[in-house]
């Protein structure tokens with residue numbers, strides 16, 4: 001059985017790749033399947049037909065793509081006359097080969113195959129997840145509904161920020177900023193991915209100081225702003241960070257998933273009831289090249305199984321390389337049901353402002369998102385508090401079906417933001 005978006009299967013999972021080769025694609029795909037299961041570069045004595053039948057991966061489908069991808073360095077070209085073909089292949093991997101372990105699954109479907117010189121391109125586009133994983137991993141504990149509950153936000157887009165400057169604020173500056181943001185009614189604040197446990201603002205002191213402020217504001221307003229403390233680090237120190245956040249009444253911790261790895265994420269999930277905010281810093285190295293790495297579709301499935309409650313998808317009209325359609329596809333991938341845990345919350349972040357709300361809402365067509373504005377809040381001409389108001393007003397407007405430019409009162413934080421950040 002598989003943890004499936006479609007029809008469940010029994011004893012194997014399907015992995016889908018884009019590959020290129022100077023060999024016929026059938027041959028190249030067989031090399032991939034052999035190397036990632038029972039085979040190696042030559043037939044070995046104990047690889048019996050019986051062992052191959054039970055453990056060998058099998059190529060089940062090949063389609064040739066129209067557009068070839070430029071070959072990766074070190075690609076093997078048997079003769080100058082050999083031509084490059086690109087295609088999509090499906091490979092069936094027996095689940096008995098890796099058991100209910102995400103680490104073993106990844107080593108199987110996304111391991112040494114990247115090194116094979118016969119493959120001039122190899123990118124994992126999709127993978128089915130074996131149902132046995134659900135016995136070992138629980139998926140998102142909080143997800144969208146739990147995060148809304150913890151934030152006290154019943155409807156509409158959730159609005160947040162990244163502390164900016166990303167790095168360098170000492171504790172007094174940080175806590176003053178956090179107080180201003182919380183009093184302005186923001187739902188969520190996070191450390192930047194760069195801000196882990198630096199000597200000038202150590203994590204433990206940051207947790208204590210920030211939670212003192214947020215609890216104090218909550219006593220006045222009744223709203224506890226969710227703060228994602230960036231615990232990214234060694235596993236033991238991350239777990240100590242989680243405990244400290246819980247002790248101080250916090251509700252969320254963040255880690256950069258490509259940095260810590262999926263198994264470490266799963267370990268965090270087992271250790272805490274906090275919402276886990278999954279940053280994707282480093283994911284560009286996996287996905288930016290069309291002929292190498294893994295797709296976001298795969299990345300988000302693995303993050304979900306391992307228990308991330310929130311996951312970054314980039315942003316609409318952002319400063320990052322992906323175009324808007326890729327960001328929308330990422331959100332759609334996360335919105336597909338998976339039979340494990342709660343639905344995961346898509347996080348839009350990267351040059352988001354009040355001026356990006358209308359296009360974002362038109363394209364995403366859902367308010368079950370967390371929108372983070374760093375520069376879009378901290379660079380508001382009226383200050384961070386006005387920045388929060390502008391984001392809230394923009395999102396309230398677009399969710400209500402209004403055009404922000406038409407409803408913005410002249411001189412209001414929204415009006416000023418649209419003039420400052422709009423094109």
Ligand SMILES: O=C(COP(=O)(O)O)[C@H](O)[C@H](O)COP(=O)(O)O
Pocket residue numbers: 162164166190191192193279312319349350351352372373374375376
């Ligand atoms: O790293 C990111 C996105 O992740 P995160 O939101 O977690 O930082 C961006 O570079 C900025 O920090 C966003 O800030 P801005 O809104 O100023 O582009």
Ligand SMILES: [Mg+2]
Pocket residue numbers: 162166192193194
């Ligand atoms: Mg950042």
